[in-house]
Amino acid sequence: MSLSIAMDGPVGAGKSSIADAVAKRLGILHLDTGAMYRAVGVMALREKIAEDEQEVSRKVQDWKVDVRYVTGDDGEGRQHTFICGEDVTAYLREEATGKAASKVATYPAVRRAMVETQQRLAAEQDMLLDGRDIGTRVLPSATVKIYLTASDEVRARRRLLQLQEQNPGENVCFETVLEDLRKRDEPDMNRETDPLRQAEDAILVDSSFLTFDETVETILRHVSEKRAQA
Ligand code: DC
Numbered sequence: 001m002s003l004s005i006a007m008d009g010p011v012g013a014g015k016s017s018i019a020d021a022v023a024k025r026l027g028i029l030h031l032d033t034g035a036m037y038r039a040v041g042v043m044a045l046r047e048k049i050a051e052d053e054q055e056v057s058r059k060v061q062d063w064k065v066d067v068r069y070v071t072g073d074d075g076e077g078r079q080h081t082f083i084c085g086e087d088v089t090a091y092l093r094e095e096a097t098g099k100a101a102s103k104v105a106t107y108p109a110v111r112r113a114m115v116e117t118q119q120r121l122a123a124e125q126d127m128l129l130d131g132r133d134i135g136t137r138v139l140p141s142a143t144v145k146i147y148l149t150a151s152d153e154v155r156a157r158r159r160l161l162q163l164q165e166q167n168p169g170e171n172v173c174f175e176t177v178l179e180d181l182r183k184r185d186e187p188d189m190n191r192e193t194d195p196l197r198q199a200e201d202a203i204l205v206d207s208s209f210l211t212f213d214e215t216v217e218t219i220l221r222h223v224s225e226k227r228a229q230a
Contacts, residue, residue: 001230002143003028003126005223006134009148010196011184012155014207014215018148019130021216024076026128026223029069031121032079033131033138034101036065036114038092039083041100050100057109065117102184105132106191132188135199144226145202146219154208156181 003026009015016032023030043063044050063084069077080089091097104110111133118138122129129138135145150158156178163172188196198204203222207215 006142133194147198
């Protein structure tokens, strides 16, 4: 039987790295769907139309978004994200890209195009998809649905540690990180089309008091329970 795992949750819940670890343990691919919205953000920024819903909605029909898995030096397969045939992976984590992605992700035409591609990819192979609307829209019949979250304060503290590691010596304030995190969640939770919601049949995993490994093990346990019931 095919296996599809939907993992949704807010910014900074650790979805991407947890999803990577879970997918690896299960021997399936992990599709980071946020990367696809970010790729559209890259193009929209280049064309200076990110704020123009009509233009982006028209052009997104021709902006073919695709992913490929490239094996790195460590033997691990990593997702590379392409738009119009160009590998834009290197630009996806830029701050401006994130902002543009949040904007274009509110446009229904963009969401339609991304959802279609995601459904096609998930139909071709066993996969774990992480995002905001996987359990509610992309894979309503996923084998397992996980809603991964943590308290705002814990998510902000983790983000702060990450920033301090990346920029040692730089003074980053907890309150600013907390405020920024809430600001980033806001458009995802309040947009009209497919806002971030826990699907009714999703299992809530709150990682506030769990380590990384405990979170992975908790999710793997839910996956094997669901598979045993199927
Ligand atoms: O998870 P991320 O930060 O890479 O996502 C980038 C943006 O895309 C963010 O605003 C959430 C949005 N997104 C979405 O609306 N639906 C998804 N399935 C994945 C991401």
